[in-house]
Amino acid sequence: MSLLELSGIERSFGPVQVLRGVDLVVEAGEVVGLVGDNGAGKSTLMKTISGVYATDSGQITFDGDEITDLDPGSRREAGIEMIYQDLALAPQQDVANNIFLGREPTKRFLGILPAFVDKARIDAEAQRMIDSLGVQIPSIQIPVGMLSGGQQQTIAIARALTFKPKLVIMDEPTAALAVREVESVLRLIRQMREEGIATILISHRLNDVFKACDRVVVLRRGNVITDLKKDRTDMAEVVSYIVDAHE
Template identity: 50%
Template sequence: MAEPVVRMEKISKSFGPVRALQNVDLVLNPSEVLGIVGDNGAGKSTLMKVLTGVHQPDSGQIYFQGRQVRFNSPHDSRALGIEMVYQDLALAGNLTVAENIYLGRELTKKRLGGLVKLLDHRGMAEGATRVLERLKIEIHSPHFQVETLSGGQRQAIAVARSVGFDAKVVIMDEPTAALAVKEVSKVLDVIRRLKEHDVAVILISHRMPDIFEVCDRIVVLRQGVKVGDVPRSHTNMDEIVALITGAQKEALHLCQEVA
């Protein structure tokens, strides 16, 4: 089997008395869509914040493409191509689609022999169009203002921006929670596109149908402990819900037995 893109080993993290994560192992394989599920407070977001360097674990190791890494900030994880999709709140409504995609990494062009640096609006519009095409995000013009777009379209732009141009891992924490049903399918489509482009995706969601629609494998956290790690094809929603709630007491680990 190909080397995992990400391997987290025995990750523990407490906040004061709260043991948010206890010895959690997590593997993410190339081009895999991994679902992470669990009740409120189970530790899902914390695990992803450890992976992206927002939080440092109390103990445990992280490997990226086989090499041990230590992320002191999201900047470090991003430099390796691990991208967290922030929700549409992070998009600037009064800017255009292209400006949002390039926010923080604007293209510039030099004029007057390098004395003047100007924003390269055309270059950004072209680049944005290419990213949108690649992800099959249907937005007629990169010049549209983001505030005129639907929730699903905004979420897609947020993905396009995070994916940027060479993300290897994209993490989405509840990307569809605030969306109308018909908008959800657009986000799920984008996830499939990412997979086709060899990007590994981690999807956190409380919406079981979304998880079962796009994920290859499902990890279940309960009170900071990993209690399930199963291929989607070997499980069903009832079983996953039982793992989430604790109705099923025994952990179910069909994947990633001790390395």
């Protein structure tokens, strides 16, 4: 049994069919690069996995359970985390609150009053998370909007890892980063693989894909065109698939 199995995924927006029957399998602890030209359907495919978009037809199973009809919150519970290209952080909220957004630990006064957010625990655990990722930020209590792009990317990753996911989807995590920050993100992906977390990495930067991934999947016009083991292919072959110039 594989960790994630997609079969026959279709999705249209009005008259435009973006996904035309996608099949994809991801094993536990595997790092898969998903590449393709603009408009190939990469982001749409990822959002059908995270649950932001419903599928028109097809089936998604995760860890043995069918999750096709679950909402994004339930899929997070099941262990799927997605890090969006725009990071989806709340800029005026502090670092710690962002990391725990949507899953705030709570406690009760005297066991009767309604649950209130355990801010001390949020701060402590957020700090531990940031430290374990080996990154530097000025303070976990400053608004996320005041951090650099690389630091914000780190916060988004920290948020994804806080609840021990089994699969993390990253949409162009390195596109807007400085060279040194890219290395730091790739290092984090390797660190995740060692901990058995599977990753799907969407990227235009084939360099980064080849550095981080075990397998490269090429998407073109809503179909999976090819699925290549990294050590049996090279960048030239992947590019030829992307631009439809193979053989």
